Amino acid sequence: MTNMKFDQIIEESLGAEPDFILPTDFTQKVISTLTRNSQLRSDLLDYLYLMIFLILLLVIVSGAYYLINKEVLMQVISYINHNIKNVVFLTILVNFIYLVDRVLLRLLFSKWKVNY
């Protein structure tokens, strides 16, 4: 085989398509991933905004009670201090349920929809 023939064969092979393939629904999967990412970001932001809103509300109500009736506020603080474990547990539980309901389950369902 001549050198020229070698070169020709190599050149042809270099330009030949490799065997790597993507599934036929690849584009659909990319679009679904983007939609899911965008939905997740939006859900997390909603969750964050709600938490900020609730904390602000709590601060405002506490401030108002501090000015109007300090006694009630002190009783509430005292109750929380005495039941700190229960209060923390309840807060975390409510937060977690809300997070699961508004963010995690949606994410799970959208992934499930894509895969099946």
Added chain:
Amino acid sequence: MDDKELVSQILTGNMNAFTFLVNHYQKLVVHITGRLIQRQEEIEDISQEVFVKVYQNLSKYRNECKLSTWIATIAYNSSINYLNKYKKGKGSEMDDTNLTHFVTKYRSDNYEQIDLHRYIRNQIELLPVHYRTVITLFHLEEFSYLEIEQITGMPEGTVKSYLYRAKAILKERLEFIVNESSLKTVKEINND
């Protein structure tokens, strides 16, 4: 639809335009990720990651280069990151022993029927990663030296040198297959 119009359509939220982009450039992306990563099960994930990055960073695309060059850069960087993360220390080059077995196998089959193109394609996959990269970008995707420099960050001289050396290696391996003297060696191996 030209690149500029396509990008502006996507940036206004037109998902059909993005679907068009994915369909249009998926071959380019799979060629780059495939040649670099070489694991079919990972190629889809990395390719998907590439298009997600393209979508998320499209507002940063400034028309300074072709859209294909910009997408190829993302594909190249994603693949290299993947390789650095998971494949550190694992070489993919075939050693001489394996090569001899490969040749022997071919010789023991009908030599006249050897599919040289297929053999060379297999050999391309066994080249070092930078050689495979420049071969894919230059020969398969037909990027210019300048574009390859933009994509990979390798100087033009290095790209040319890699291309030359890659071809030299392939030629050497091809000669080993068809050269009479090497066939004698193969016969000796078979006799042993």
